[in-house]
Amino acid sequence: MDQSLDIPLLDWVSQHWHFLALGLVVLVRLALVYGRSLQSQDRGLDPKTTAPHAFTYPSLSRCPVDVKDIAPRAYRPFKPHYHVTLSLRPMVWEDWIEVDRDFDKYYAIREFRVKTKAKDLILLEPDSSPRVGSAYSGVIELLHEMVHFLHARHPDMFAVTLNEKLGYAEYIQLNLPHQPRYALPPPLVVEGKLRTVTEDEARKALEVIALISQDDWALLVEGADERYYVQGGAILVPGSWRLKDKIGMALDDLHNEARVPQYKEKLEVGMSRFFKRIPVDKPATRNNYGFQVTRPSSSARDDVDPEDLAWATLHHGDEDSFGDGERHKTPARPLVSPETLRLRSERQSVRRLPLTGVVAFGIRTYLYNVEDLADEAGVAKRLASAVRSWTQDVHDYKGARLYSAELLKYLDSVVAEKGDEVGDEKPYPF
Structure with a gap:
């Protein structure tokens, strides 16, 4: 019998802990007896990273602020001197998926992209290669992890309907005007056993993943050669690259x-070592940044994506005809001004899923108006210094020929006007 939850999912867990504990014991025994998953046996993979792991999640508390009142994170991930590093840092568990008051805007963009371009944006590699397995099971595991997290942290936005008889979430509903509701597949562990997942089931689950958070997602699977492969993903707002060019x-x-x-x-070398060794209990996060030019606000548009979050058209031209060799080759030089410049920053999360060993790579993209950034004490000077410190290869990679002259001219004028002010000391990346 189905029952809609009026309390956080964690409360239900506390009431039914004995069933979950039994399932965990069975799972641990499976891992100990078999030593590795069937995928590991078939492809000669390291069981330390691919076998099921017994793992106790840190407790998740409800966010004390409703989603509609949460401001987007103000990332400022630039230092006065630019260095090429991975810049990884430990991830706080309660910050795994960032949700804020712009959720409805992101959802509108993401829903439109799914409706119009799903075949190019939501992709899975088939389970047919002797070199590397599929991400089918990882998709199901990731979806249920996300549902658990989102409902526990933000029950005001994410409602869950539980199948009480079978003991798992069957639906997730979003608190948006049209109340979108999505069916969930059974979890990977059913009656104490790891089940098989079909490609069709995984593909449908990946579409739900694409719609219930503001992040893009890639699923990385270790191959027999100890390298990690992009075996699946829902990359809806990449800005400058296409999943269909990278899948596999x-x-x-x-x-x-x-x-x-x-x-x-x-x-x-460092990245390869990191992905090979990342344990299930030590997720990581990092930030990057670049710039893009958007259209002036005076251009009246009824566009679902007025800031070009999904695709930076003025930098890269038409998305459908884009190719790697065409990076930053715009159809015409865009109008570059302080008003049209945006800092684009990705907050990336990396964690290994405990049942499958698949690495879930989350990408939350933020756009910040450069005029707003420059208004913050000390930021204009720091940002100008960072851009000037780019080596030529970084300058070219970030497409700086389109905007660097206007950007630096504006930032320098702000510094000259405000003087040598110093902002509050904040830890990286803020």
Whole structure:
């Protein structure tokens, strides 16, 4: 019998802990007896990263602020001197998925993208390669992890309907004007056993993943060669790259093909080691930044995405005809002014899922008006210093030829007007 939850899912867990404990015991025994998952046996993978792990989640408390009152995070991930590093830091569990008052705007963009371009944006590699397994099971695991997290942290936005007889969430409903409601597949562990997941089931689940958070998601699976491959993803608002060009690629090949500055020299070894070793109980996060030009506000548009969050058209031209060789080749030079400049920052989260060993890579993209940034004490000077410290390869990679002259001219004028002010000392990346 179905029952709508009026209390957080964690309360239900506390009332039925004995059933969950029994399932955990069975799962631990499975891991001990078999030592590795069937996928690991088939492809010769390291059971330390691919076998099921017994893992006790840290407790999650309800966020004391309703989603409609949560301001977007004010990331300022630039230092006076730019260095090419991974810049990883430990992730706070309660911050895994960031939700804020712009959820409805992101949802409108993401829903439109799913309706119009799902075949290009939501992709899974088939489970047919002897080199690397599929992400099918990882998709189901990730979806249920997300539902649990979102309902526990933000029950005002995410309502869950529980199948009390079977003991798992069957639906998630979003507190938006049209109350979208999505069916959930059974979890991976049913009656103490890891079940099989079909491609069709995983694909439907991945579409739900795409719509219930403000993040994009990539699922990374370890291959027999100990490299990690992009085996699935819901990348709806990438700005400058397309999942259909990257799906199935190894991470190092992906970054080398994209000509990420100094990747081979400074990043490849460290990143490979990180993905190989990341444990289930130590998720990480990082931020990056760049700039894009959007249309002036005077351009009257009834657009679902007026800031070009999904695709930076003025930088890269038409999304459908875009190719890696066309990066930053715009159809015409855009109007660059303080009003049209945006700082684009990705807050990326990385965690290994305990049942499948799949690495879930979350990408939350923020756009900040450069005029608003420059109004903050000390930020204009710091940002100008950061941009001037870019090496030529970084300058080219970030498409700075389109905007750097106007950006630096504006930032310098702000510094000259305000003087050598110093803002409050804040830890990176704020």
